Amino acid sequence: MEEATATTAVEDGAPVAVNLARRLPPELLSDVFLAVPSGASYKFRPIVPIRISSVCRYWRDIALNTGALWSTITFFDTPSFHIAELFLSRSPHRALDVVLFGGWNDGAWPMTKAADIVLPALPRWRTLTVDSRNRVQVFEVLSLIMHRCQLEPAMRPRLRDLTFVAVGTSMCAIAQVQPCMDMLKPDSLSFCGVLPHRAISFGRHARHLSLHCLTNGAGRPRMGHLQSILQSCTRLESLTLSHVLRSGGGWRPERVVLPALKEFTLRGGSSTCAACILRAVDAPSLHSFAIRTDIRVIVDPLQSFLERHGTSIRELRISKIYLDTADCFQALPNLDVFGLVGSSSVGTSLKGMVSYLTKPNAAPLRFSTIEIATTTISTGGIESLKTLVEQIPIRSLSVRAQSRYAESKIRRSDESWFRERVEVKAWVFRCEETDPRARCFEKFVPGVHSPYSLPSTAVT
Structure with a gap:
């Protein structure tokens, strides 16, 4: 964007060029720049860096001095580590969102080198997203992080969210994932791609859990596996299940009691699994419930769920209401939203x-x-x-x-x-969709079901 000017006149009749770009105060422009990458949700930051060019010097100076604009440190299929170093230098004292993704081809670049660049800023980490497809690399990275925290306890970050992408289901995944969770004590945990191993304990620290794009992939997890995970989450305050298992049996007729759960989102996936979850979950403190799936085929379990939680639910978000399913409102006397x-x-x-x-x-x-x-x-x-x-x-x-x-x-x-x-x-x-993590890219990547599994040719 080039500098915009307008011509006006003063009292003596001489024309004067007015720089329209400078009429916007710096603090307003900073807010505008911050709103662009983050969309409508403070929880999300883009996976690719923001590159600003061909703008007026005034706007460029404001962007360069808006530290929060450079707070997402991303390594995504690129050896250009100097970009991350540049972002670090432009976001002093800011909380950081760190994204560690390995190359799409094995051996493309060492993830440990990326970790070395951001480890000195470890206390400033706000969120950490780790690509777990290459277990050797991810274990090395997690070992580096935990070793630094053990040597210097004051360096341990106060993580808002820890995300593992494409975590495997074999027992070897436990060796580093569980100790890392125990060491970093994140407020929120997210697993994208497949279910984490049932031996992982979620009840120690995390208050928020998100399981995205759960498939019957490696290790062929079953619905009973998901049930075991949920039964260990007694301290959860919010739970998101997005594209849960599309097949597989083994759900036991047992209640899943979540006494502290206030927010519950169920989106996409198997109607059979969704029906089992709705019949099983017992959340007496539930305040907000969102469901986005084929409503007509789960009418009975949905109605039963709403009747059990109707007096506590204040917010309901649903993908579709039919005339014969609108009776659900009778079960929600305190609904506000x-x-x-x-x-x-x-x-x-x-x-x-x-x-x-x-x-x-x-x-x-x-x-x-x-x-x-x-x-x-x-x-x-x-x-x-x-x-x-x-x-x-x-x-x-x-x-x-x-x-x-x-x-x-x-x-x-x-x-x-x-x-x-x-x-x-x-x-x-x-x-447009405000949060790409709400999207599913399975149709673009055969055999992979994860919101982070973008095709290598995708334009982001």
């Missing part, structure tokens, strides 16, 4: 909710907030949403869609209609 997420059939769900309100003896809908995050929404869906706003005591509304439903004049008119009646927190169209 209702969301429709992910589905392209939001209009059908909204229409079903409107029809539900006309049913005899239908329970009144009392939630105060509606959140919609979808791929598409139709004009009919917007009209159904207007009907809901008129019939339910809604206070706030958020609508985000990846495509536009009508021309801009109609969208502005609809937005004005809603703003006259409720607080509109978001009215955004043509938006």
Whole structure:
């Protein structure tokens, strides 16, 4: 972006060039630059470095002096270690998000060399993501980290999140993964690719657990394996299961009691496994529940789950509501936030909710907030949403869609209609997925099911 100028006039009539770029204060530009790489969620930072070029000197100076912009130290299939050193020098005293990925080809570059570069900044590590496909390399890296923490206890970071990608299921994986977890004591643990070994203990430190893209891959983990893991997570406050096992039996008729669980997200994967999880999980403190899967085939276990937790649930986000499944609202007397997420059939769900309100003896809908995050929404869906706003005591509304439903004049008119009646927190169209970790790239990489398994030819 080149420097933008505009021509104006002063009292004596002489033209003056005004630098429009400099009208934005540095603190505002810093916030803009930070918002671009992080998307809509503070939890995510890009896996590739940000390269800033062809901008005016004023903007460039602000970017270079915004330390948080350079706080993601990434090694991803590149021998250019000087880039990481440059990022470290531009983010002094900042908390760091460290991503250690080996090359896609064996022997491409030593991961231990990458670790050596960032180890001096170990106390500043906020998150650590480790590529675990090459166990020899990952064990060497974890050994280096643990050795440094043992030699200098004051160097041990206060990790917000520790992520292992494509962790194997054999016993040899335990040798370093468990000691590393015990040493670093992360607040949150994430496993992407396959299930961790059942011998790993999750109940000691982590309060948040995410299991992404679980497959029947190496070691062929079964649903009973997943059940054993969940039964050991008695201290969890939040749990995310994304693309859980698509096949495999062995789920025992036992309850999985999670007394401290407040947030639970279940997304994609096997309907059979999802039904087993819904029947088994008992979370008396559950506050927020999100489910994004084929709702119609798990109606009964979903209804049972909501009835068991209905008095505690305040937030429900679901991919689709049918007329015959809208009765679930009767089990949620204290619901405050209702969301429709992910589905392209939001209009059908909204229409079903409107029809539900006309049913005899239908329970009144009392939630105060509606959140919609979808791929598409139709004009009919917007009209159904207007009907809901008129019939339910809604206070706030958020609508985000990846495509536009009508021309801009109609969208502005609809937005004005809603703003006259409720607080509109978001009215955004043509938006993209805010967190790539919510996506599944299995269709691009045969045989691999992990949100981090990008094809080598992908443009990021």
